[in-house]
Each structure stands twice: as structure tokens, then as C-alpha cells.
Amino acid sequence: MDRKLLLHAENIDKKFGPTHAVKEVSLDFYEGEIHALIGENGSGKSTFTNMLTGILPIGSGTFTLEGEQVAPKNQVDANLRGIAIVVQETGTLSGLTVAENLFLGNEDQFMRHGLKDTSAMNRKAQELLGSYGLDYIKATSAIDRYDFEDRKLVEIVRSTWFDPKVLVVDETTTALSQKGRDKLFEVMRHQRDLGHCVIFISHDMGEVLAMSDRISILRDGDYITTVERSEVDEEKLKTLMVGRQMDDHYYRTDYPDYTTEPIGEVAVFVQNVSVPGHLDDVSLDLHKGEILGIGGLSECGMHELGKAIFGASYDRAGTVTLANRVEVNDINTAIDHSMAYTSRDRDNESLLINDTIEDNITLPSMRDMGMVLSDKKLRSFAQKYADVMSIKMVGVDQTVSALSGGNKQKVVLARWLGKQSDILILDSPTRGIDIKVKAAIYSLLEEMRNQDKAILIISEEIMELIGMCDRIYVMKDGKLNGQLFRSPELCEQDLISKMV
Numbered sequence: 236m237d238r239k240l241l242l243h244a245e246n247i248d249k250k251f252g253p254t255h256a257v258k259e260v261s262l263d264f265y266e267g268e269i270h271a272l273i274g275e276n277g278s279g280k281s282t283f284t285n286m287l288t289g290i291l292p293i294g295s296g297t298f299t300l301e302g303e304q305v306a307p308k309n310q311v312d313a314n315l316r317g318i319a320i321v322v323q324e325t326g327t328l329s330g331l332t333v334a335e336n337l338f339l340g341n342e343d344q345f346m347r348h349g350l351k352d353t354s355a356m357n358r359k360a361q362e363l364l365g366s367y368g369l370d371y372i373k374a375t376s377a378i379d380r381y382d383f384e385d386r387k388l389v390e391i392v393r394s395t396w397f398d399p400k401v402l403v404v405d406e407t408t409t410a411l412s413q414k415g416r417d418k419l420f421e422v423m424r425h426q427r428d429l430g431h432c433v434i435f436i437s438h439d440m441g442e443v444l445a446m447s448d449r450i451s452i453l454r455d456g457d458y459i460t461t462v463e464r465s466e467v468d469e470e471k472l473k474t475l476m477v478g479r480q481m482d483d484h485y486y487r488t489d490y491p492d493y494t495t496e497p498i499g500e501v502a503v504f505v506q507n508v509s510v511p512g513h514l515d516d517v518s519l520d521l522h523k524g525e526i527l528g529i530g531g532l533s534e535c536g537m538h539e540l541g542k543a544i545f546g547a548s549y550d551r552a553g554t555v556t557l558a559n560r561v562e563v564n565d566i567n568t569a570i571d572h573s574m575a576y577t578s579r580d581r582d583n584e585s586l587l588i589n590d591t592i593e594d595n596i597t598l599p600s601m602r603d604m605g606m607v608l609s610d611k612k613l614r615s616f617a618q619k620y621a622d623v624m625s626i627k628m629v630g631v632d633q634t635v636s637a638l639s640g641g642n643k644q645k646v647v648l649a650r651w652l653g654k655q656s657d658i659l660i661l662d663s664p665t666r667g668i669d670i671k672v673k674a675a676i677y678s679l680l681e682e683m684r685n686q687d688k689a690i691l692i693i694s695e696e697i698m699e700l701i702g703m704c705d706r707i708y709v710m711k712d713g714k715l716n717g718q719l720f721r722s723p724e725l726c727e728q729d730l731i732s733k734m735v
């Protein structure tokens with residue numbers, strides 16, 4: 236098949252102080268392809284695409300789009316040149332309406348005699364949302380009214396409505412429910428069919444193989460190779476990414492007999508918990524020494540359930556009671572009683588993004604460390620848990636915002652590991668994390684389970700739930716819709732049938 240070159244990267248290079256993030260990468264992207272860019276956390280994928288899309292200045296090297304050199308000054312400039320990106324985390328701006336977010340930097344088209352024709356802009360925005368099947372999102376509403384998923388969908392519309400020649404999708408799928416993913420995949424295929432190029436960053440090898448035409452691999456900032464999708468399988472890709480053969484023991488391999496083996500005592504009693512619009516009378520017990528999974532479609536209420544148990548929901552009714560009869564109604568009580576929580580909205584709800592790795596890791600443990608807190612003590616504490624999670628960083632004094640997405644997630648987990656919490660509520664714990672660290676996290680969870688900790692995993696990755704949990708509750712429309720026990724026979728369909 237004859238393929239036409241669309242975009243050429245020549246010796247693209249970027250350093251951040253001592254970190255050589257992207258090392259003279261040269262790569263070709265063709266018209267009409269979905270081109271996956273894969274590699275471990277911190278391998279330079281986002282840095283490379285951020286230079287292409289105007290988020291970061293190019294260190295050195297050139298991008299040539301349709302024969303013309305491009306060096307976008309910012310994202311709006313990139314859009315004008317036909318290059319767009321859907322970023323990893325929240326890419327919409329608070330305080331603006333949906334329509335204002337959609338046309339940010341592109342408002343000129345609505346200027347009439349020096350004034351912005353807001354109603355024309357709102358009309359066009361609503362039309363666009365409708366054409367993506369997102370009529371329920373209102374153009375005139377404040378973006379802040381919408382949850383993480385809907386904001387992500389708005390961002391997808393913002394980045395694609397003008398049919399960019401090059402669309403970068405940076406590790407977006409893990410932020411989306413199955414419905415959102417399907418929508419994104421539809422948009423990606425549409426762009427490819429228009430003869431455009433989609434650069435697709437993902438840690439999900441199944442997804443990469445299903446969606447891509449060609450796949451390029453980065454390792455430690457170096458370009459390794461580009462392969463045709465038809466030439467490779469999941470194993471081959473993992474080996475290319477990691478640089479050696481991976482053993483495939485991701486998940487637990489034990490299958491306890493729950494009819495004879497005692498389950499540990501109850502660590503958390505969740506009784507009649509409701510949150511208007513999200514949760515409807517949910518009751519469950521989380522036991523010591525078990526991994527309890529919660530699955531469902533994104534809007535089923537499971538993400539709110541994690542917050543509600545941690546005392547972080549505003550409007551919660553019902554009770555969350557610990558084994559020592561303490562009621563958890565706020566975050567401080569939860570933390571004081573050895574409860575940990577990781578949010579799906581990592582940058583906004585789990586991290587102090589502009590503070591250092593050290594501050595983020597030590598924050599909940601400060602009180603436990605005693606009265607005299609020397610800098611040295613704090614630093615070595617942070618260093619210890621950063622090492623356990625193999626965070627790729629220059630030092631613990633680096634700000635979290637300078638880390639790659641997967642490494643930010645490792646900071647969140649390092650914090651709770653350091654706190655040695657007995658009860659862990661983990662919403663999307665392996666989101667954006669590469670296969671090697673994912674395997675490490677799974678074995679860590681298994682270890683914690685064996686130490687009698689009570690672990691609740693909320694996840695949209697069905698295989699993760701089946702692979703790791705003793706019990707799984709499936710939620711639907713804010714309610715529990717069935718319970719499944721760990722078994723080698725349990726399959727995806729068993730869960731899906733209870734989700735929809």
C-alpha cells in the first residue's frame with residue numbers, strides 16, 4: 236500500500252535540567268493512520284507530543300507537516316496549523332461555559348462589529364455537541380457543572396470539531412468509561428478515515444493493538460522502532476517497551492475456597508449510604524484481608540461511593556462505621572483512623588500538584604512522625620517510599636507537576652504506602668501506569684491483603700477486578716446490582732451482564 240507522509244519529526248530533542256526526556260527522535264507519520272506511541276512511564280511520550288502541540292517549546296529538532304516546518308507557540312497556534320491534542324488530565328478551564336471552552340482561542344469567528352456574538356457561539360457549540368451525540372451537555376452551562384468524564388468529552392469535541400490533520404490522544408482512555416472510550420474511538424477512526432493521522436498514547440496493549448495501524452516505541456527518551464500492527468502481539472510489544480522479556484504474572488493466581496476459608500472481620504460497615512443523584516441506599520461490608528472490587532459503568536455511582544466511604548461526599552446520608560465503632564463523616568476522621576483514598580481525578584483531588592514529591596508523600600504521615608520533624612527525616616521518608624514505587628524523578632524536591640502521568644500516580648500510591656494505612660479505598664489505582672509498575676502494584680496489593688489490610692478497588696478495568704478481587708460488587712444506577720466471588724471461571728461477561 237502506498238502511504239503518503241503527513242508529518243515528519245527530525246531529531247526532536249528535549250532536556251529538563253538533568254533529565255534528558257526525549258533524545259533525538261526521528262519519526263514519520265502517514266496520512267490515514269492511527270499511530271500508537273508506547274513506552275514505560277517517563278519514556279518521553281508526552282514530552283514528544285507536547286512539543287508537537289505547542290504545550291512545550293521544542294528543545295531542538297524539527298517537525299515538518301505537509302512539507303512545512305511547524306513549531307507551534309501554544310495550543311491555539313497548533314490548532315491553527317491543524318494539530319490538536321486531548322491531554323491526560325483535565326483539559327478544560329474552570330469558570331468558563333462549555334461553549335467558551337469549545338472555542339477557546341477561536342472566538343474570532345463569532346466577532347461581529349467588534350463584539351462577540353455569544354448566542355451564535357452557543358448555538359454553534361450546541362450543534363457540535365449534538366453531532367457528537369452529546370446533546371445532554373448544555374453549551375451555556377458552566378463547565379464546572381459537569382463531572383470529569385463529561386469534561387473530557389467536551390475536550391474531545393474541542394480538539395476535533397475542526398478535523399485537525401494531526402490529533403494526539405494522550406493516555407485519555409483510562410479517564411473514560413466504556414461509553415466515553417467508544418465515543419473517543421469513533422472520533423479517532425473518523426479522523427483516520429478523513430486521511431488524517433491520530434497519534435495514540437496508551438498503556439493498554441489490547442487497545443493499542445485493536446486501534447492502531449502502526450506502533451512506535453520509546454524507551455528512556457530513545458526511539459526504539461516502529462512496527463506494523465499485524466507484525467506484533469501483546470508479548471512482543473511488552474518486550475520492546477521494557478527491553479527484556481516480561482513474565483506474565485500480573486494478577487493473583489490463588490483461588491481461595493470462600494465456603495471453607497474464613498473471611499476476616501469487618502473493617503468498614505457501609506450502611507444505607509445515599510448521595511443525591513449518585514448513590515441510592517448502598518450497604519456493604521469491607522473485611523480485613525480481602526480485596527473487594529466495585530465495577531460498573533462510569534456513571535453507575537462507583538466513583539462517588541469511594542468518596543462517600545472516605546467522608547469526602549458533601550451530601551451523604553447513611554453511615555460509614557469502622558470496626559472500633561468510629562463513624563467516618565469527614566476526611567480527617569478517615570485519615571486519623573488509618574483510611575487511605577486515591578481519587579480517579581488525580582491532579583485535582585489526589586495531589587498538591589505544585590508542591591514537591593516530598594510534600595505530597597509526607598503530608599498524611601507528618602503527625603505520625605512525632606513532634607520533631609527534621610528536614611532530613613522528612614526527606615528520607617519521602618525517598619524511601621518514592622524508591623519503593625520506583626518513581627522516575629530527579630529528586631524528591633522536584634514538583635509533582637514536572638512528573639510524567641504514571642509517575643504522578645506512583646506518588647499518590649507512595650503517600651498511602653508510607654502512611655501504612657489499614658483500609659485502602661483505591662479508585663482507578665493503576666490508571667496511566669505502565670505494565671511493569673502495574674505488576675508491582677498488584678503484588679503490593681496482594682502483600683497488603685496478606686497483612687490483613689482491607690482493600691477496596693474501584694475500577695473500570697474489568698480484568699483488573701477479576702484478576703485481583705476476592706469479591707466484586709457490580710453497580711448500576713447508583714445501587715449494588717449483584718455480587719460475584721473470585722473464581723477461575725469468572726469472565727468479563729459475568730460482570731458486564733450486571734452492569735447494563
Ligand SMILES: Nc1ncnc2c1ncn2[C@@H]1O[C@H](COP(=O)(O)OP(=O)(O)OP(=O)(O)O)[C@@H](O)[C@H]1O
Pocket residue numbers: 251254255256274275276277278279280281282283406627628636637638639640641642667
Ligand atoms: N516539566 C517538566 N520538568 C521536568 N521534568 C519533566 C517535565 N515534564 C516531564 N519531565 C520528565 O521527562 C521525562 C519524560 O516524561 P513524559 O511525561 O514525557 O513521559 P511519558 O512517557 O509521557 O510517561 P507517562 O506514561 O507516565 O505519561 C520524565 O522523567 C519526566 O519526569
